[in-house]
Every structure is written in C-alpha cells, then in structure tokens.
Amino acid sequence: MRIVVVEDEATLRRGIIQFIEQMNERYQVVGEADNGADGERIILELQPDLIITDIKMPDMSGLEMLEKLKAQHFEYRSIILSGYSEFEYAKRAISAGVQEYLLKPFTENELRRVLAELSLSIELQRSLDPAHKEGAASFDYYFNSLLLGAPVNLEVLAERLLKEYNLNIRQPFYLAAIYLHENCNEAEQSWEKLLYSQLDKTMKGPVCTFALPADHLHLLLLTDQQSIDQFYRVIKQMLMAEEKPPNMASGFIKCEDMTSFRMQLTELKNDLQWSIVLGDQIVIDHERIQTLVTQIVRYPVELERQIILEIHAIDLNTMYSTCQEFLHYWRSKLYHPEDVIHAFVQFCSAIVNAAHKASLKWEQTLNLRRVYLKLMDSLTWSELSGTLLELYAEMQDSVRDYKLEYSPVIKRVIHYIDLHLHERITQLEVADKLRITPEYLSLLFAKEVGNNFNAYVREKKMNRAKELLIESELSGYEISSLLGFTDPKYFYKVFKNVTGLSTSDFIKIHRR
Incomplete structure (x- = not known):
C-alpha cells in the first residue's frame, strides 16, 4: 500500500512515517508534504493508495485538498487527523467521503488498526478485477469478504476448498486461531515463521490458513477431531521451543457451515481472552469454557485506596509492592476474564487520576486513554499485567530527574x-x-x-x-x-x- 502523509507539524509527520515503515513491509510512504497545496501536487504526481492528512494547515487545509482531488476525479482512500477542538470539522470531512479519522493524540494501536482495515479494503477492491473473480480469486479475498459482509459465492468457495484442502464446508468444520503479538514487528514475524514451520511438520496434509494482521491472528480451517488433535500438538511444540512466544493464545470453535463464519470468528476472538486466566498452555475449547464455573469478583478496593495514598505520598517503592499484590490477587482464583480486565481498568484509572492530582509531571505524561486501550485489547496475562507494570515504570521514570520552574x-x-x-x-x-x-x-x-x-x-x-x-x-x-x-x-x-x-x-x- 503506497501512502502520502500531509501534516504541517514536522515532528508528528516524521513520527507517523517512521512508525508506518516499521509496522509492515507492505506499507510504503512514497511522499510527504507540510501543507495542502504541496500535498495536492505530490498526490497527483505519485498516485498513492492512501492519503493521511491533517485538517488544519497553512495555505490549504487538508479538507480543501481532498475536495480538490475529488473534483479532479482522483480516487483515493484517506485518513484525516484532527484535534478535539476540530471534531465537528472532522465529521463534515467524513460526510464528504473520508474513510477514517483519528483524534489527536492517537495511539500506535489505533493507527495500526485503521491502516490494516484500509489495506484490506484496498486489496479487496483490487481483487474485484475480472481476472480475480470467482474461481481465480484468492482464499484471502473470500475470507476477508465474509468478514466484511461482502457477497461471496459460497458454492465456488466450497468446491475450491474441497479440491485443494479436502475440506467440506457444506458440513460442520472447525475454525482455529492462534494469537501472536510482539511490540517489535521483526520479533513477531520470527514467531510467525516458527508457527508455519510447526504446521508443516505436524499437520497431515495441506491446511487452509489465512491471517488477520490487525488482530495478530492466524486462522486455520480444520476438518475433524483428528486435525484438532494435531493442532494441539502444534501449540505444545510452540510452547516447548527454547524461546516461547511471550504473548500467545490459541483456541478453536465448531462452525456448522460457512454462513456462520463471521459470527463464529467473533465468538472465538472473545474466547481467546480466557488465556488471561487459564494461561497460554491451555488451548481454548469454545464448548468446554461454557461449562467453567468462575468466582464472583470482589474488587480489592482496599488495594485501590492504599495505592492512592502511596501516590499522593510519591512513595514509589510501596506503590510497586501494592501493584504486585494486586496482580497476585487475580491469580489466586478462577475469575471470568472480562471481570479481570474491567478490574484492571478500574485500578489503572484510579492510579492515573490520583497521579494527575499528585504531580504536575504525571499530569503531563500519563495518558489514561492509551492505558485503557491497551487493557481492553489484552488477550494474555502477560499483556494485561504488563500494562499495569509499564504504567508504574512510566510514573517512576517521569519523576526521577524531574525539574520544574516552581511557583x-x-x-x-x-x-x-x-x-x-x-x-x-x-x-x-x-x-x-x-x-x-x-x-x-x-x-x-x-x-x-x-x-x-x-x-x-x-x-x-x-x-x-x-x-x-x-x-x-x-x-x-x-x-x-x-x-x-x-x-x-x-x-x-x-x-x-x-x-x-x-x-x-x-x-x-x-x-x-
């Protein structure tokens, strides 16, 4: 996907470009500009797939630039960047045909998700070319079309799956998922190579697989219980490797037919949260987790009160001990993962709100929205607990050498x-x-x-x-x-x- 970034704030523009280039080798920033007039000229010259633009800029605004491109019948997909004060402006841009907007300050995860969705949309559009229709279309096209709710000829898909993978989707089959997530893109790619290597060694016969990069998911269509047993062995071998993936979850669900594919995938993605409380050693079986009996949550309000007092006292050492005590609390019994996530959200919200009142530096550096998004996206205990400990580390670092022009x-x-x-x-x-x-x-x-x-x-x-x-x-x-x-x-x-x-x-x- 070829991208042009138009943003008048040089630091933000460079940061966006650097992050995009590190995120995915398929994303290529081919041009940049610091105003709408130059942006229009560069876009018409380079013909990118995607435009990322700020709204308010000197000479020509981002919205004016997009409207001029549209008047010249230039087909584009775009993301607009907006400050909170420009929200109504952003909504008007969306009504004018802009696909996505991001409110500043946005997180890396938000940008990653939007780019992945637009990249998928672009690939789907390309695949609608007559040369890619029906029998010649890739399986990625079929599955992504199903996920987006686009019309799909299921008969053609069924014939191809039966022929190439001996998989009959006219009768019940299994959908399996493996979640692999690393902050470093190169590290995540190395785990993906290990996964597909283990699949080749362990699974008997070819397996239909496809990826959802935005969700860090790798999906498999499996025929019967025997193939599920082989899937279990793949996960076991991954976890027995000399270095196992730090953030991994796996599971499967039975699909009655391909018409339920989208709904079943949504259920399976929710099921993977059970890895938070069961651990990455357990392959999540959708039917079995329905029978699990979990404890009623009693939120440890005394720990919340305790850490608020420690924050106001700027007592970092005791704060760390309280964070560890909070983490231990959720490992002592089996709770529903949604309850655990919501408890972490409440605890971290209390920390950030108290920190904003206790220290000007914390008020300037701690971002509750970013913490909230990381917690809600967590699928493993490592991710959930890591977000709390990262918050503590950020608080520690921000006051270590803090100097201020005092009142x-x-x-x-x-x-x-x-x-x-x-x-x-x-x-x-x-x-x-x-x-x-x-x-x-x-x-x-x-x-x-x-x-x-x-x-x-x-x-x-x-x-x-x-x-x-x-x-x-x-x-x-x-x-x-x-x-x-x-x-x-x-x-x-x-x-x-x-x-x-x-x-x-x-x-x-x-x-x-």
Missing part, C-alpha cells in the same frame, strides 16, 4: 528549608510561616516537586550529612546535632535506611 510559594518553601537545614523542620511550621494551610502546602509541594515534604527534607539533610562525613572530620554524633536531629540514634537509623550503610562504613568507603 513563588514553593520557591519560598525550598528557600526556607535550605536556610533552616540545621534545625528541626516541620510542614506545620513552614505552612504557618507562609500563612497557608498544611494541607494546601502538602498538595502543592507534591504536585510541583514530585516528592512529599518530609521525604524532601529528609533527602536534603542526608545529602548534607554525606557531604560533611566526606569533607570534614566531624563525627556522626556531631553531624546529627548540626542537622537538627535531637536523637543521634534516629539520625543513624535514617542515614542507614537512605544509604544502605552505617556512617562509619560510609566514611571508610568515601573519605580519603
């Missing part, structure tokens, strides 16, 4: 701490000096500094203690007094908790 209030707080480091400093005392409430100081300090008040003071005092231990001949007892500690034992305890060393061991390592 006047926080500048005064930090200045006060620096001047009074030799004294015992309390949040109540500082709030009183600034004539603000302790609660407001706590909220503002955490949001701007990315740390809670007491932890920040402790970190400042310990950094000064390390400097004095290295640069002076003062004892730990003397330094504790200089830094406002009334109890030397408490100072030694705090120092060891922060550094992992006693003051004497620290001196031995660092003082020359």
Whole structure:
C-alpha cells in the first residue's frame, strides 16, 4: 500500500512515517508534504493508495485538498487527523467521503488498526478485477469478504476448498486461531515463521490458513477431531521451543457451515481472552469454557485506596509492592476474564487520576486513554499485567530527574528549608510561616516537586550529612546535632535506611 502523509507539524509527520515503515513491509510512504497545496501536487504526481492528512494547515487545509482531488476525479482512500477542538470539522470531512479519522493524540494501536482495515479494503477492491473473480480469486479475498459482509459465492468457495484442502464446508468444520503479538514487528514475524514451520511438520496434509494482521491472528480451517488433535500438538511444540512466544493464545470453535463464519470468528476472538486466566498452555475449547464455573469478583478496593495514598505520598517503592499484590490477587482464583480486565481498568484509572492530582509531571505524561486501550485489547496475562507494570515504570521514570520552574510559594518553601537545614523542620511550621494551610502546602509541594515534604527534607539533610562525613572530620554524633536531629540514634537509623550503610562504613568507603 503506497501512502502520502500531509501534516504541517514536522515532528508528528516524521513520527507517523517512521512508525508506518516499521509496522509492515507492505506499507510504503512514497511522499510527504507540510501543507495542502504541496500535498495536492505530490498526490497527483505519485498516485498513492492512501492519503493521511491533517485538517488544519497553512495555505490549504487538508479538507480543501481532498475536495480538490475529488473534483479532479482522483480516487483515493484517506485518513484525516484532527484535534478535539476540530471534531465537528472532522465529521463534515467524513460526510464528504473520508474513510477514517483519528483524534489527536492517537495511539500506535489505533493507527495500526485503521491502516490494516484500509489495506484490506484496498486489496479487496483490487481483487474485484475480472481476472480475480470467482474461481481465480484468492482464499484471502473470500475470507476477508465474509468478514466484511461482502457477497461471496459460497458454492465456488466450497468446491475450491474441497479440491485443494479436502475440506467440506457444506458440513460442520472447525475454525482455529492462534494469537501472536510482539511490540517489535521483526520479533513477531520470527514467531510467525516458527508457527508455519510447526504446521508443516505436524499437520497431515495441506491446511487452509489465512491471517488477520490487525488482530495478530492466524486462522486455520480444520476438518475433524483428528486435525484438532494435531493442532494441539502444534501449540505444545510452540510452547516447548527454547524461546516461547511471550504473548500467545490459541483456541478453536465448531462452525456448522460457512454462513456462520463471521459470527463464529467473533465468538472465538472473545474466547481467546480466557488465556488471561487459564494461561497460554491451555488451548481454548469454545464448548468446554461454557461449562467453567468462575468466582464472583470482589474488587480489592482496599488495594485501590492504599495505592492512592502511596501516590499522593510519591512513595514509589510501596506503590510497586501494592501493584504486585494486586496482580497476585487475580491469580489466586478462577475469575471470568472480562471481570479481570474491567478490574484492571478500574485500578489503572484510579492510579492515573490520583497521579494527575499528585504531580504536575504525571499530569503531563500519563495518558489514561492509551492505558485503557491497551487493557481492553489484552488477550494474555502477560499483556494485561504488563500494562499495569509499564504504567508504574512510566510514573517512576517521569519523576526521577524531574525539574520544574516552581511557583513563588514553593520557591519560598525550598528557600526556607535550605536556610533552616540545621534545625528541626516541620510542614506545620513552614505552612504557618507562609500563612497557608498544611494541607494546601502538602498538595502543592507534591504536585510541583514530585516528592512529599518530609521525604524532601529528609533527602536534603542526608545529602548534607554525606557531604560533611566526606569533607570534614566531624563525627556522626556531631553531624546529627548540626542537622537538627535531637536523637543521634534516629539520625543513624535514617542515614542507614537512605544509604544502605552505617556512617562509619560510609566514611571508610568515601573519605580519603
């Protein structure tokens, strides 16, 4: 599929082009432009299959460009990019014939899905050429037409499947699916090669297969129970490989005939979510999972409350432990996968919403919509749990080296701490000096500094203690007094908790 990208934001344009080129070797970006006028000229010259364009651009808008192309009878498929403020504009573009729109900021998964659907549509249109009709059409064309609800001559399809695969779709058959997903396209392709290699070795006779790249699914049409047994062996061999796929799910469903194909595939895709609770070792049998008895979900609200408190305290270490406890909770009993996914959505939503209130940096970097989409698309435990842990890692990274031009209030707080480091400093005392409430100081300090008040003071005092231990001949007892500690034992305890060393061991390592 040949693509032209028209977008006036250079960074976004380069990002889209880079992602498209890495996504699929069949996608080729043949041209780009930063305004509608240049875009029109390049499109007419290069004749692409697909146009990706922003709406609002200098010189000529994306919508004006598409309307001019349409007036010149240029046939195109297009994706328009729109900000939320331009939503009504986007709807008008769709009514004018645009196939898809994406609201900024859009995710990689959203762009991947839209490109796959349009690519499929383009391939189907090409296959309607007289040379590809009826007997000469590919099986991919037939199956994709069925999925899109397009008319298909089932008699011709039945004759070809019987002749080429000894598969009679006029009577019940099995539809099997294997889900393989990797963030790296090259890695996913290597797992696909392993899959088809195992199919060739294990399945007796040719097997009708086709892929749904947008869903990372590989589908097989199987004749009887014997071929299902062979399918089980393929999955077992995949999982016994020296390196097994990190995100894999498999299952099958019985189809009465090809007229039910579309509905049965939808059911099978939903069935694959059972891999979240049953594990990737289990091949999901549609009939068997109907008999499974699952536990009634009691959402662990106490863990949600706990992690919200930890977020407001910017206590990353305890947050990680709470995330692990939440993950363990869903592995202890058999729950329905939909209930588990919804619980993860609720938990992650609570985390992001609390984080937005606790830290300005988190408010700027954490995207709830992106997290939600990843959770809802999960078909394996690795994907579901990985989304939560990735969220934690993103929070950790975003505050690690965070520096901000602080508000006047926080500048005064930090200045006060620096001047009074030799004294015992309390949040109540500082709030009183600034004539603000302790609660407001706590909220503002955490949001701007990315740390809670007491932890920040402790970190400042310990950094000064390390400097004095290295640069002076003062004892730990003397330094504790200089830094406002009334109890030397408490100072030694705090120092060891922060550094992992006693003051004497620290001196031995660092003082020359």
